[in-house]
Amino acid sequence: MTGRTILVLNAGSSSIKFQLYDATAEGRLTRRFKGRLEGIGSARPRLLAWDGAGAVLEDRGFRPEEADEVEEAQAAIGGWLVGAMGGPPDAIGHRVVHGGADYTAPVLADAAVLAALEALSPLAPLHQPHNLAPIRSILRRRPELPQVACFDTAFHATMPDLARRFAIPEALHARGIRRYGFHGLSYEYIAGRLPEVAPEIARGRVIVAHLGSGCSACAMVDGRSVQSTMGFSALDGLPMGTRPGQLDAGVVLHLCRDGMGAAAIEHLLYHRCGLLGLSGISADVRELLASPAPGARLALDYFADRTAQAFGALAAAMGGLDGIVFTAGVGENAAPVRAMIAARCAWLGVVLDEARNAAHAPRISADGSRLPVHVIPTDEEGMVARHVVEVLRREGRWA
Ligand SMILES: Nc1ncnc2c1ncn2[C@@H]1O[C@H](COP(=O)(O)OP(=O)(O)O)[C@@H](O)[C@H]1O
Ligand SMILES: CC(=O)OP(=O)(O)O
């Protein structure tokens, strides 16, 4: 294999993240640039990019109407990427949120794979169509360019049968109505980092909290997923920016009987609930932390309460707990939110060191804390790039 470039695309719910890697003949990866278009659908969409050394390459605001939908935002950064890459990449890796029951490992995306993944779009309407749109258009224009789909659900394939179940009839379970779990590329990356940055807990029972626009927590034993707060869709579990998290199914029935149609309920649950719905102000934790409004406080209190309760449930699922890891946008950057969650976990033996927490130190727990608490920046795109090399070598596409 000679030197090649890999473009990675990660379309989240409020942002599109991208990275360009150089892959050496041995498969070693060096990041040439990374960036994101954030604030899609907000008043201030913004494109940010940095080169491999961390110097700013781009910092550009967009008018809200230029990026109020993910498709427009993808078109806007598509042009920027073509210029920045200076030529087409040799392969593209995509984060794809839902792999369903069949895709439990990264795959080369051809027309048949794409069709199977499109059938899963109703299960992740905020993500899956946006993950698949670039695969489809590149397959059409450049069918020879290898594209690898990497799944958020795949890391959770190790969950025991009990952890995959809902208390519903077997026939529905057999139809695939079960817990899948998401944010798996992030958890896989963190599992790989634990032996280096937190060797004392890497083989133990760890809760990893991926708190971003979408939020979930994973119970990991020896680096493998045994339980996730997210279930069948990316709606369940912890409260999120615009999604409610765990919600009595009776609420949905009630709205339905009250005359609200499926499309309106879907819009409500994916776009108007969570921190935004509770606060009436914003889905963005930065804005909520800066706001004196009671709604902002209510939203953050609810978020911290439900997250700490989920930690208790995940600890019970593992029969104990050896450490906690915070990651993703909120988990890596919002020290006051980490402190609110940690205060509710004092009974588990969590004591934070205020100065370390404020500095986002790698270990934010106090020296006397029974449980170590770490902050580990995630890298979903880096994980995708590694899978691209593995898959293309395995398939004989890259010698
Ligand atoms: N400095 C910060 N302080 C508090 N919250 C932050 C900060 N930076 C980012 N966030 C939060 O992280 C969220 C985005 O997380 P991220 O993991 O990038 O989301 P996604 O990939 O799902 O779009 C933002 O909506 C914001 O609430
Ligand atoms: C699955 C999910 O919620 O992803 P994101 O956090 O990128 O919205």
Ligand SMILES: [Mg+2]
């Ligand atoms: Mg994300």
